[in-house]
Amino acid sequence: MGRAPCCDKANVKKGPWSPEEDDKLKSYIQEHGTGGNWITLPQKIGLKRCGKSCRLRWLNYLRPNIKHGGFTEEEDNIICSLYVTIGSRWSVIAGQLPGRTDNDIKNYWNTKLKKKLFGKHRKEQQLQARNKLLASANHESNGRRSENSSSNLISDQHILQPYCWPQNIHPSLTYTNQGSSFNDQDSIRKFLIKLGGRFSNEDDDYYPLHDGGVLSRQQVHEEQQANYISGCINSINNNQILQYFSQTQTNQYCVEGVAGQELVQGQGSFTETTTSSSNNNYYPQKLSGLEFIYGEEMDGTICGQSSNWGETDQSSSSMIYPSLVASNFQEEKPQECVFQELSTYPS
DNA sequence: AAGAACACCAACCGCAGAAGA
DNA sequence: GTCTTCTGCGGTTGGTGTTCT
Numbered sequence: 001m002g003r004a005p006c007c008d009k010a011n012v013k014k015g016p017w018s019p020e021e022d023d024k025l026k027s028y029i030q031e032h033g034t035g036g037n038w039i040t041l042p043q044k045i046g047l048k049r050c051g052k053s054c055r056l057r058w059l060n061y062l063r064p065n066i067k068h069g070g071f072t073e074e075e076d077n078i079i080c081s082l083y084v085t086i087g088s089r090w091s092v093i094a095g096q097l098p099g100r101t102d103n104d105i106k107n108y109w110n111t112k113l114k115k116k117l118f119g120k121h122r123k124e125q126q127l128q129a130r131n132k133l134l135a136s137a138n139h140e141s142n143g144r145r146s147e148n149s150s151s152n153l154i155s156d157q158h159i160l161q162p163y164c165w166p167q168n169i170h171p172s173l174t175y176t177n178q179g180s181s182f183n184d185q186d187s188i189r190k191f192l193i194k195l196g197g198r199f200s201n202e203d204d205d206y207y208p209l210h211d212g213g214v215l216s217r218q219q220v221h222e223e224q225q226a227n228y229i230s231g232c233i234n235s236i237n238n239n240q241i242l243q244y245f246s247q248t249q250t251n252q253y254c255v256e257g258v259a260g261q262e263l264v265q266g267q268g269s270f271t272e273t274t275t276s277s278s279n280n281n282y283y284p285q286k287l288s289g290l291e292f293i294y295g296e297e298m299d300g301t302i303c304g305q306s307s308n309w310g311e312t313d314q315s316s317s318s319m320i321y322p323s324l325v326a327s328n329f330q331e332e333k334p335q336e337c338v339f340q341e342l343s344t345y346p347s
Numbered sequence: 348a349a350g351a352a353c354a355c356c357a358a359c360c361g362c363a364g365a366a367g368a
Numbered sequence: 369g370t371c372t373t374c375t376g377c378g379g380t381t382g383g384t385g386t387t388c389t
Contacts, residue, residue, distance in 0.1 A: 056378085
């Protein structure tokens, strides 16, 4: 059985709101509140609008103390930092910026901030990578002939400089493994707490579960990494990986956000995965909006999983991504293989 | 001056989770 | 426990304005 529509779509007006409609909605809500039911609200005030549309209009535009445009540098920094940490959770990010709406921040990120931060940088990187590839190709054609050109291409690419996240996004957010870097979960948590303390109690070393239980930070850390890796390599189950964790040092190259996001990073460069919060699995998936870091032509292969992000031409991509190939795993020492790759990339 | 390309942003859509019957 | 309804969220679309050729 399909879900009933929230409104009669034939009888609702779409498109831009008129000043009259704005006035009706604003004055009603200011006088009576929403009444806890957006669906019936438009009928009450005689608006031929969908309840969802009214809600959106109110939240994004009519609500008092809404700021539009004119983002400050400090706000830019906060948005960037949070995006790196928690991904595209615009409502959470908006919660840290009073007067800003998630829609506004989302638009701002997609249209301006992304380009501001990476546009020029990326072009330079791509040009550099392309030149090196050309030089490498010339060298090959003049000298030795490769038996397997594709594998050599990949290894050559690994020599190239990968995309680097700008170091000046936020003073407390760096990608080195030294000093006050953002290289562990505590740092991220402290940073988020500093921004507003919405995420957790500073003294809290335990993560609440839906069933009322708790997980220690270490347990969460291990489970997330295990889920992540098992998501990469389907043939290895979580328990095997957790077992590995219990026997070895935690991999220091996995940096987790509070909500299961991970930045798998190396020295001054990183690759990114995000997780599906909806089903509590920590499987990598597309992190929308960061293709510019990887390169537009990236084929969506994350740790050996292809996720059909779009058409690609791998040979033209200047993105260096640490590929954890499943077949490697299925051989003799699977766990060592993945951790070796993670911990040594990029060399 | 005109058309194309690009940028911006308000609004829509569909999905998932929460709440209630 | 199941179904329905509502809310909130993030991704996407499409209209409009601006810049480029």
